[in-house]
Amino acid sequence: MALAQLGGSIARALRQMSNATVIDEKVLSECLNEISRALLQADVQFKMVRDMQTNIKRIVNLQDLAAGHNKRRIIQQARPLHRKAIFNELCKMLDPGKPSFTPKKGKTSVIMFVGLQGSGKTTTCTKYAYYHQKKGWKPALICADTFRAGAFDQLKQNATKAKIPFYGSYMESDPVKIAVEGVERFKKENCDLIIVDTSGRHKQEAALFEEMRQVSEATKPDLVIFVMDGSIGQAAFDQAQAFKQSVAVGAVIVTKMDGHAKGGGALSAVAATKSPVIFIGTGEHMDEFEVFDVKPFVSRLLGMGDWSGFMDKIHEVVPTDQQPELLQKLSEGSFTLRLMYEQFQNILKMGPIGQVFSMLPGFSSELMPKGHEKESQAKIKRYMTMMDSMTNAELDSTNPKLMNESRILRIARGSGRPVKDVTDMLEEYKRLAKVWSKMKGLKIPKKGEMSALSRNMNAQHMSKVLPPQLLKQVGGVGGLQSLMKQMGSKDMMSGMFGGDR
Numbered sequence: 001m002a003l004a005q006l007g008g009s010i011a012r013a014l015r016q017m018s019n020a021t022v023i024d025e026k027v028l029s030e031c032l033n034e035i036s037r038a039l040l041q042a043d044v045q046f047k048m049v050r051d052m053q054t055n056i057k058r059i060v061n062l063q064d065l066a067a068g069h070n071k072r073r074i075i076q077q078a079r080p081l082h083r084k085a086i087f088n089e090l091c092k093m094l095d096p097g098k099p100s101f102t103p104k105k106g107k108t109s110v111i112m113f114v115g116l117q118g119s120g121k122t123t124t125c126t127k128y129a130y131y132h133q134k135k136g137w138k139p140a141l142i143c144a145d146t147f148r149a150g151a152f153d154q155l156k157q158n159a160t161k162a163k164i165p166f167y168g169s170y171m172e173s174d175p176v177k178i179a180v181e182g183v184e185r186f187k188k189e190n191c192d193l194i195i196v197d198t199s200g201r202h203k204q205e206a207a208l209f210e211e212m213r214q215v216s217e218a219t220k221p222d223l224v225i226f227v228m229d230g231s232i233g234q235a236a237f238d239q240a241q242a243f244k245q246s247v248a249v250g251a252v253i254v255t256k257m258d259g260h261a262k263g264g265g266a267l268s269a270v271a272a273t274k275s276p277v278i279f280i281g282t283g284e285h286m287d288e289f290e291v292f293d294v295k296p297f298v299s300r301l302l303g304m305g306d307w308s309g310f311m312d313k314i315h316e317v318v319p320t321d322q323q324p325e326l327l328q329k330l331s332e333g334s335f336t337l338r339l340m341y342e343q344f345q346n347i348l349k350m351g352p353i354g355q356v357f358s359m360l361p362g363f364s365s366e367l368m369p370k371g372h373e374k375e376s377q378a379k380i381k382r383y384m385t386m387m388d389s390m391t392n393a394e395l396d397s398t399n400p401k402l403m404n405e406s407r408i409l410r411i412a413r414g415s416g417r418p419v420k421d422v423t424d425m426l427e428e429y430k431r432l433a434k435v436w437s438k439m440k441g442l443k444i445p446k447k448g449e450m451s452a453l454s455r456n457m458n459a460q461h462m463s464k465v466l467p468p469q470l471l472k473q474v475g476g477v478g479g480l481q482s483l484m485k486q487m488g489s490k491d492m493m494s495g496m497f498g499g500d501r
């Protein structure tokens with residue numbers, strides 16, 4: 001089951017529970033069974049799923065909740081509690097409780113990469129080096145893979161492209177010797193991040209583990225990173241454990257999380273190695289690499305596909321103190337770069353406004369192409385970096401003419417991005433501002449109406465808050481109804497912008 005589907009299934013189970021008039025043992029069990037099924041299908045290990053179920057049941061003590069409250073109160077109190085318990089449990093499954101070794105800029109660290117053949121190790125070594133190089137580090141790559149013909153060429157090619165120094169040999173067949181020589185050389189050259197790529201083998205052969213152990217012993221890495229293909233399925237746990245038993249794995253990178261990756265593999269690898277996932281690979285390119293953060297990841301997992309009305313989303317994701325302001329601005333149709341920045345922050349948390357925009361006919365494919373969520377996220381982060389170099393006046397202005405050439409140049413320099421990126425970002429802003437202007441006339445629900453609305457959101461309610469011209473565009477209440485139905489079953493994601501660019 002792909003990650004998006006896993007999120008969708010969990011969200012559906014939660015939604016069913018939310019719709020129940022009374023939440024009792026039976027409803028909770030059904031919801032948990034549904035979630036467990038989704039997790040198992042996503043290759044999360046059986047034992048982990050069972051433990052999660054037990055833990056949630058222990059946390060959510062229905063008897064306590066029921067005492068002294070009327071039914072309505074029970075539902076209101078129980079729902080967020082369940083959500084929170086499920087959220088916490090999933091976070092716990094991904095959080096081994098201790099951070100991994102973090103290299104320090106300017107201080108030499110040796111990082112050794114291990115993993116099965118084809119897991120994406122070599123590609124990931126370069127991505128890891130490139131990521132740090134962009135942040136001002138001095139990384140270096142060593143190819144200690146003497147098993148696969150072409151491994152050195154691949155690393156050399158990648159390293160050259162990224163202008164990262166590398167070391168390897170076509171003649172030497174002893175990986176330990178190469179690794180030691182490489183580490184010595186790069187230590188002399190004052191590199192602060194020395195990355196050793198080891199060989200991967202087809203199966204879990206004893207020779208691979210012995211070789212890996214020897215390289216580790218000889219180079220004394222500060223951190224061993226286990227690279228795992230995100231789509232390997234139930235084998236993830238055993239595989240990760242086998243590596244952990246031979247070398248001191250301290251962190252995990254899960255690759256190929258784009259496309260058909262399974263969510264469960266990451267969870268299993270964490271459980272097996274007792275190490276955190278630190279990055280995920282989201283494509284074949286050098287910059288398709290993201291820092292992994294447990295909470296936003298789980299938020300997204302739970303939020304995906306859970307589209308029960310855009311008020312609901314705003315209610316859940318936008319911090320309470322920002323809600324009136326956001327709604328006010330929505331109704332005024334005024335859209336500043338600062339507002340865009342704030343929405344980016346919210347989107348990275350879960351993704352509400354992207355979903356709101358996706359309801360506007362004609363905009364959905366433009367703003368959130370399916371299957372490009374990760375690129376959209378990376379782009380959002382880039383845009384935010386550039387906006388960090390903007391002045392308050394620039395962020396708060398609604399006048400597009402303000403952004404003249406010298407300001408654009410200054411922002412590009414300040415954020416270390418090419419001018420084209422800044423102009424692209426401003427173009428997106430203009431486009432969004434245009435979309436935003438369609439929200440003008442939005443009726444803001446009064447205090448107290450908001451939560452009732454978000455609980456019982458249906459097309460009828462939705463039609464009351466949408467601006468009339470927008471409602472007309474979607475084909476009135478009927479059109480809205482079918483649109484919302486469609487939305488509920490679709491993989492919704494936090495991506496907002498176009499894909500490849």
Ligand SMILES: Nc1nc2c(ncn2[C@@H]2O[C@H](COP(=O)(O)OP(=O)(O)OP(=O)(O)O)[C@@H](O)[C@H]2O)c(=O)[nH]1
Pocket residue numbers: 115116117118119120121122123124145148151154199200201255256257258259280281282283284
């Ligand atoms: N879609 C996608 N492809 C990836 C990702 N990471 C690596 N790949 C691809 O996976 C394939 C295998 O990657 P390599 O880096 O050669 O794998 P390896 O583990 O070093 O292989 P060995 O050196 O044989 O052990 C290549 O085609 C990569 O482009 C990713 O995050 N997403």
